[in-house]
Amino acid sequence: MKSFGMAAAIGAALSVFAALPSVAETVNVRLARQFGIGYMPLTLVQEQGLLEKHAKEAGLDVTTEWLRFTGGSGMNEALLSGSLDIAAGGTTPMLTIWARTQGNIKIKGVAALASMPLHLMTTNPDIKSLSDFTRGDKIALPAVKTSIQAITLQMGAEKFLGEGKHAALDTFTVSMGHPDAQVSLMGGQSEINSHFGSPPFQNMEAKDAGAHKVLDSYDVLGGSHTFTAIWAKNEFIEDNPEVVKALMAALEESIAFIKANPEEAARIWAKAENTNLSQDEIVALINDPQTNWTTTPERLLPYVNYMARVGLITKDTDDWRDLFFDTVKDMQGS
CATH class of the missing domain: 3.40.190.10 (Periplasmic binding protein-like II)
Incomplete structure (x- = not known):
């Protein structure tokens, strides 16, 4: 009888333990950006702790590490070496690494950041x-x-x-x-x-x-096109679905904030970048009618088609969704 009672007690204890919420494992996300106002959505994600915020709301404990690069090629090297999780840059470095890796580690775009003229x-x-x-x-x-x-x-x-x-x-x-x-x-x-x-x-x-x-x-x-975007390895996307959802939510909040509060967004960006631009100049850049703050990719196919045609990359596509993970699959991109 004693052994039966002890077994019942142990079973009850295990049931209670199983019902307790699990302690989330801390995930450290290493992100990168370059210089320029085209990376403002990421600047606000960093300065306002938006990724950490949305991850916490999902029950995740996330820390972030931010790196700076002057070009996309160095960022791609860091991504390939495993020292970076989320790369950010102009779209053609993303297309270059996309074409190189579809037969193995499958690097793709996660989201656009902004459409801007160069x-x-x-x-x-x-x-x-x-x-x-x-x-x-x-x-x-x-x-x-x-x-x-x-x-x-x-x-x-x-x-x-x-x-x-x-x-x-x-x-x-x-x-x-x-x-x-x-x-x-x-x-x-x-x-x-x-x-x-x-x-x-x-x-x-x-x-x-x-x-x-x-x-x-x-x-x-022939019109506006995505200037800046973020991309990652398939392994990171598959292993961290909730973190990726939190990142997308953070980007959407950041972009909504830029549109609704250009003056405050300008102040935050100016302080983070230590720029010589005046507040009015930054606000004018934010509100430039040629600029579109959005996670929706725009006019990427002309780039990928050209690069494939002249031999800069060995893979081509006529569907922009092939270039991105499902994070933007429901958007009206091009």
Whole structure:
């Protein structure tokens, strides 16, 4: 009888223990972003602790580690080496790593961040169009041949200089982060006399009387397109479904906050980036009618189709959903 009673007691105790809520294991998420206002949704996620907030609401204990990169290629290397979970950058580095990994680790997009125009600026008064670049000119951009600026420059060369001319301007390009490129361009003391940048760097350059715009990415693509996005390995997405849901909720809250509170979003971003832009200038960038803060991908197929056609990548698709995980499958992307 004693053994029966003891067994019953143990069974009851186990039942109570099983009913208790489990203690969530702490998940450390390593995220990265680059320089520029196109990463504002991520800046607010970081500064306002939105990923941690939404994870906690789902019963998860999440910590975050934020890294900074000057280009997408370095970010992809970190992703491949396992030292990064969520990469963020221009869309073409994402497309490059997507094409390379679909037969193995399957890296795909998680969400877009913003659609923004990219401007090729120059201080050379003789350059009015792409055909005016000569051997003495140098174009700074985040990464030669792989950054969204480099690919857009190739697409622009093909569109405005003619078929087969897509690589005509590659010889003029040099890899340089946007902050350094802006300093080099406006300082006038380096070989850099052109910069294919992004907001806010191109906007600050445009304020200088000696600089002017040569090319607009919206003209190349025929309309607005996704500039910044985030991507990850399939393993991370599959192993952390609740964390991914929390990340998407954090991004949606961040973007809603930017749209509803541009002045406060500008203040938070300015403090985090230590920018020289005024409050009014940042708000103007946020409210720019050409900018669309959204997680919905836009006009990525022209990029992937071009890159596949000229041999920059070995995989192509006519369905933008192939480029992303199911995190954005119900959106009206392109």
